[in-house]
Amino acid sequence: MNNKVEMRNTGDATMAGTTTPDLEIPYESCLIEGIPDPCMIVIVGASGDLTARKIIPALFNLFLNDGLPDPFLVVGCARTKMSNQEFRDKMKNALLTAGILDDQKWQDFSKSLYYQAIDYVESPSFKALAGSLRKLDIKNGTGGNRIFYLAIPPSLYKSTAHMLGEVGLSVEDENGNGWVRIVVEKPFGRDLDSAIDLDRSLHEHFREHQIFRIDHYLAKETVQNILMFRFANAIFEPIWNRRYIDHVSITAAETLGVEHRAGYYEQAGVLRDMFQNHMMQLLALTAMDPPSVFEADRVRDEKVKVYRTMRPFPTDDLQGYLVLGQYGAGTIDGKKVPAYRDEPGINPDSLTPTFARMKVFLDNWRWQGVPFYLTSGKRLAKKITEIIIQFKEVPHSMFREILGEHITANRLIMGIYPDEKISLTFQTKNPGARVCLRSVTMDFHYHQNYNGPILDAYEKVLLDCMLGDHMLFWRQDGVELCWSFLTPILKECETCGDRAKLLLPYKSGTSGPEVAKNMMK
Numbered sequence: 382m383n384n385k386v387e388m389r390n391t392g393d394a395t396m397a398g399t400t401t402p403d404l405e406i407p408y409e410s411c412l413i414e415g416i417p418d419p420c421m422i423v424i425v426g427a428s429g430d431l432t433a434r435k436i437i438p439a440l441f442n443l444f445l446n447d448g449l450p451d452p453f454l455v456v457g458c459a460r461t462k463m464s465n466q467e468f469r470d471k472m473k474n475a476l477l478t479a480g481i482l483d484d485q486k487w488q489d490f491s492k493s494l495y496y497q498a499i500d501y502v503e504s505p506s507f508k509a510l511a512g513s514l515r516k517l518d519i520k521n522g523t524g525g526n527r528i529f530y531l532a533i534p535p536s537l538y539k540s541t542a543h544m545l546g547e548v549g550l551s552v553e554d555e556n557g558n559g560w561v562r563i564v565v566e567k568p569f570g571r572d573l574d575s576a577i578d579l580d581r582s583l584h585e586h587f588r589e590h591q592i593f594r595i596d597h598y599l600a601k602e603t604v605q606n607i608l609m610f611r612f613a614n615a616i617f618e619p620i621w622n623r624r625y626i627d628h629v630s631i632t633a634a635e636t637l638g639v640e641h642r643a644g645y646y647e648q649a650g651v652l653r654d655m656f657q658n659h660m661m662q663l664l665a666l667t668a669m670d671p672p673s674v675f676e677a678d679r680v681r682d683e684k685v686k687v688y689r690t691m692r693p694f695p696t697d698d699l700q701g702y703l704v705l706g707q708y709g710a711g712t713i714d715g716k717k718v719p720a721y722r723d724e725p726g727i728n729p730d731s732l733t734p735t736f737a738r739m740k741v742f743l744d745n746w747r748w749q750g751v752p753f754y755l756t757s758g759k760r761l762a763k764k765i766t767e768i769i770i771q772f773k774e775v776p777h778s779m780f781r782e783i784l785g786e787h788i789t790a791n792r793l794i795m796g797i798y799p800d801e802k803i804s805l806t807f808q809t810k811n812p813g814a815r816v817c818l819r820s821v822t823m824d825f826h827y828h829q830n831y832n833g834p835i836l837d838a839y840e841k842v843l844l845d846c847m848l849g850d851h852m853l854f855w856r857q858d859g860v861e862l863c864w865s866f867l868t869p870i871l872k873e874c875e876t877c878g879d880r881a882k883l884l885l886p887y888k889s890g891t892s893g894p895e896v897a898k899n900m901m902k
């Protein structure tokens with residue numbers, strides 16, 4: 382059993398062998414990176430779930446933390462007919478549901494909310510939108526700076542981007558007075574060809590610097606911390622390679638099922654929903670080399686180099702590298718939950734995977750021969766997101782006569798959820814007369830000595846988009862390289878004669894198909 386050793390924050394001041402006591406970290410200077418230009422965010426698909434659950438709560442929180450520019454406007458658009466007041470009431474309700482409604486602040490915030498019904502395939506409708514935006518700009522002084530946030534089903538991305546372009550809404554002012562950005566949520570296509578096609582459509586009217594491809598995992602504090610931890614400390618980098626690391630395990634396990642997203646999930650499955658994006662980003666952050674400067678394109682260059690080194694799966698031995706599963710009925714947190722195939726809207730014969738574990742190798746000097754196990758699944762026992770760096774055992778044990786040949790190897794865990802922490806496990810002597818070892822864990826909890834507010838992932842991406850910072854967004858070359866790796870795997874899984882055999886059932890509330898455990902032995 383591990384004994385916990387709490388790590389102390391010693392601050393910067395270590396003088397003459399003494400350490401300062403725990404310090405409170407001043408957070409104000411780290412909270413907001415500067416106030417963006419006055420602007421408006423046009424949410425296309427504003428009557429939907431994403432707007433109510435994520436976008437509006439994130440904007441309201443930014444407003445509460447003085448993170449929004451002034452003036453700032455939100456213009457909601459969707460097919461549903463609504464007045465400004467009805468839209469405001471709906472958004473007020475969303476904040477109430479999110480538990481963050483502050484009546485007084487809402488009075489001010491709500492004044493910046495507008496709504497206009499549109500038809501996604503009607504050009505006149507977009508012309509009318511362009512007219513309204515122009516009037517709002519002039520009346521409120523938002524300077525023509527606009528973000529179009531596509532909170533719509535992916536099947537509408539291409540046509541909407543086209544409509545926006547056709548009525549001139551993608552055009553930026555040549556003199557720099559008035560920028561235009563477009564935000565696209567994943568999935569960016571459903572395979573390599575469709576990703577290229579989507580990109581081509583976006584580029585018909587928008588230029589690369591205008592396009593922001595969101596991956597909310599990148600904006601999680603603990604995910605951003607991976608690069609700080611690796612490259613702002615001198616002691617980890619020399620051992621971060623095949624000489625010292627036995628394997629790496631990256632897990633994003635969920636207790637939730639498919640929820641109300643049957644239509645989307647049946648087409649996507651876990652490989653498109655979680656691997657093509659979030660898991661690939663976690664892999665890149667863990668495996669990449671340090672760029673010479675912390676700049677969006679230099680960081681993204683290094684990630685892309687990781688994707689280039691991914692060894693293609695041998696499609697004739699898929700099972701050696703990939704385990705797919707689908708949840709059956711079971712119990713989670715004491716509640717009975719139905720099988721995937723019994724969820725509303727799901728085909729009763731569905732062969733969509735809800736769990737995957739894959740073994741990935743990176744063919745380069747740093748990582749040759751080190752397996753990276755990527756695991757994600759729905760309806761598992763616990764919601765947990767973490768990266769485990771499993772080090773090798775000591776090369777020779779001088780204690781072998783007393784303690785046997787094996788000594789538990791060091792392990793570093795970067796906890797992303799629910800424990801936002803870094804913990805390092807190592808061996809120490811157990812107190813007492815006999816020579817015994819014990820594993821102890823040194824823990825750093827992310828919130829230790831920090832009492833300030835934390836920007837949630839959507840707040841961070843919205844803010845960065847307003848600031849024009851691409852650091853936490855996908856670049857198209859990365860998207861395409863990940864699809865190049867996954868598309869042959871998906872093709873094989875979805876077209877091979879043994880399709881049903883590849884998909885192993887697992888009981889909800891467990892850790893996935895039993896066979897998946899063997900892969901890591």
Ligand code: BG6
Nearest residue numbers: 597633635637654655659766798
């Ligand atoms: C989304 C997926 O991108 O990420 C969902 O579409 C998944 O299926 C979610 O549940 C997980 O995100 P988080 O932040 O809860 O780990």
